Amino acid sequence: MGLLRDALLEVAAAARPATCRQIFYRMVSVGAIEKTEAGYQNVVIRLLGELRRDGALPYEWIADSTRWMRKPTTYSGLDHALMRSARSYRRALWDTAGGYVEVWCEKEALAGVIVDVTDHWDVPLLVTRGYPSLSYLHAAAETIAAQERPCYLYHLGDLDPSGTDIDRCIEGGIRELAPAAEIHFERIAVLHHQVEEFSLLTRPTKRSDTRAANYEHDYSVEVDAIDPTDLRELVEGAILQHLDWAELGRLRVIEAEERRTLATIAANFSANEPG
Secondary structure (H helix, E strand, O other), X not given: OHHHHHHHHHHHHHHOOEOHHHHHHHHHHOOOOOOOHHHHHHHHHHHHHHHHHOOOOOHHHEOOOOOOOOOOOOOOOHHHHHHHHHXXXXXXXXXXXXXXXXXXXXXXXXXXXXXHHHXXXXXXXEEOOOOOOHHHHXXXXXXXXXXXXXXXEEEEOOEOHHHHHHHHHHHHHHHHHOOOOOEEEEEEEOOHHHHHHOOOOOEEOOOOOOOHHHXXXXXXXXXXXXXXXXXXXXXXXXXXXXXXXXXXXXXXHHHHHHHHHHHHHHHHHHHHOOO
């Protein structure tokens, strides 16, 4: 058990942040445990919980975007609001870009794995939690229709009958609800060539799936099987091809100057605020 704990720590440290299921797949791929539900629940989930409670594994190494809290943004005073604004101010990177980019993800848990990349590059991350609802598609289509420029949608989902059918649902729904928009839809994971490229663990395709008749392969792969680092690189690669680096450099200079201006305003307000 001590060896398993050490192996889990090593895998988690290399992949952070990662979901529990991604760590499970890495443990299976290195031969540390068997690919069974018992191995996932009774070994990985249990030991990761113990390691976090013992302080051996930082909580932030495990990504979980499925549970969250809603709270309005509030401030202890105007000076606090100004200082927060000065620290967090960012220039929109895509206002002057020739295209608009979104990243779509089938699984909510994986949002915590890739959100640092999408946040860094100021790109919307949309999580469907399986099939998106019509209301969700309509809201997304309204944003896309308002762009009046080419829109690039990149999707990450399971390679199985339902996962590939979700591609059809998203792309078809957006095209139907934003008929005038120029839409470029692309699945970036999981792809069949990635199974060999990343040595991904597969499982037999469930022929009981009602969509299996349109799926020609006898294997399926969860997107969780892709190493978190590789997943982040796939997302970043899709985004970076649309950036104008000269324009990005110009915006960064403006952003830094505007942040300094906000900090000066905040400092002056704080100094002059009545005692």
